[in-house]
Amino acid sequence: MLDQLKPRPYMTAVLAMSADGKLADYTRSAGRFGSPQDQVHLEARVAEADLVLFGAGTLRAYGTTMSVHTPTLQAMRSAAGKPVQPIQMVCSASGDLDPDCHFFTQPIPRWLLTTTAGAKDWSAPQFDRVWAVDHVIDWQLVMAELAQAGITKIALLGGGKLVASCFAAGLVDEIWLTVCPLILGGPTSPTPVQSSGWLEAVAPRLRLMSATADRQRSFSPLRRQVIPRNSNI
Template identity: 55%
Template structure:
């Protein structure tokens, strides 16, 4: 549902991580260490969303996005009056990524969330159905205004938003209190590395100001653990 007070979508982060809290290795390789059960879980979360948001780094790493393909999930969306696929939203200040990525041939609706500078290369092209510009007034050429962006999404009918990474994006949204829930899959491997990305990056929080979570569920499925949290407010 849209948060009427803040006029923004209900936002859920969905990530798989290693047992030591890394979402990719030190080379920032695509994180494909989750099991088939984790992929099914991810698809379920995507199917429940009106839109999926991810950063340009995530797009560059994978080159594709996860489509809803399971018949039951497609039927669920149909019964809810939703299109077969949620909107896939790439956020990038620069707008610099390869138009030959397979993502741009996948049968999904694609939007770009950017600033004026990042929009220039795509405005006369067909890859994105919609280009959203959300700039901080004090630094329009450098900064995405996330509160403005989320208000635009709500106005466009996005009620439920799934955020699939990366850590810098999640960190930015967490710092502005724009996240409502987290689904974290803990996978049975250790990646280590001081520069390997974690679920929440950016400047971080002090222990006193850190966001607090309420555990909604914890389920072990084979060697993985699925954790569902809600942000305490």
Template identity: 50%
Template sequence: MVQHRPHTTVVLAMSADGKIADFRRSPARFGSKADKAHLEKQIAASDATLFGAGTLRAYGTTLTVSHPTLLQNRTKAGKSTQPVHIVITQSGNLNPEIHFFQQPVPRWLLTTTAGASFWRGRSEFEQILVFETPQGKIDLLATLQHLALLHITRLVILGGGELVASMLELDLIDELWLTVCPLILAGATAPTPAESTGFPANLAPRLELLEVNQVDQEVFLHYRLQRPAS
């Protein structure tokens, strides 16, 4: 049964060997201007973005909508100029001095009871969401169901790989946009789009290829998660 939750789309750039960052986990700045424009378009079409604390620590910022046409389209649709940017972190361990906290975007925090303690009563986050499993982990399904109640219908997932893998394991991903960039990063510890212990081949999530676009040396792959017909 399909749970009432936002439509979710993962948007990631990766090397030709499937790495989303190098072995140092440096910020992945190997995508082209076309890839950045593609990412901005996906963010502009969303009501909210969701990304892990590791992704935020690597970049220190989030991507805002700046293209005039995209801003105009959001305004015409009755939306705010920027979607909500939601950081997910078990520990709540974030540096309040990073540039992200000066960017003109609505900021929400998704964390645990312990992770929320430092941020309560402060101004950095407009909302602090706490949904925990009995084991004290963040309850992703309950979170997404709550977001739907707040009229967030389209959610873009910006990484990292652990978040994507966790959502795949819970069948909470609907689509993926993967940009294949023309370089080889290698590295046994370099992160991939889905970081977990892995799926047995017979239980692996299956994808349906919807679209393939080539722009110069990059390839944009659009997939939909296959699900049994209801």
């Protein structure tokens, strides 16, 4: 039993997709269709977080994670009493990760969220901390334990299955969504929320906070809308 439970961390999903709602093409290669401005925006969201959460598929596609490398953002974190780099947590039930990928040479704190079976091959120095569950990840319990560890803000970077799990658990508070000017198509191309789906009546609702656009993309932060029970919305 956790003593003196703290509020769960505030979770912001940061995603870029094609105009037809795809995170990547049908080969599931790294989606690199964002603009330089998208990278600036992504780094700013990462700099605000205590912990960056992403799935094993995202790590396999990119081989690295977004760290804070801009001096002004590093200084901002230091001034707030935070480490220069947020914790980078990989979520992989199987623990099937390439120990030779560049991620493990980045100067960042690394945590792994996995199962007992997936944790067998992992320890220091690859990961500073390994969080292992028996079989299925209980997201409410994970969030409670992260809160106890001092985590208050999480940046969720994908992929679609992980985002879907977090939505299903009611954990996503905001989405910062960039729509990029290309069409990828394909029934197997990953989407921002990769799941069997929700019926419209019970689908998670969002409220548009603002929207901006240029010739390269449109950018829209959205906040999760909590619908009261018995509401007709």
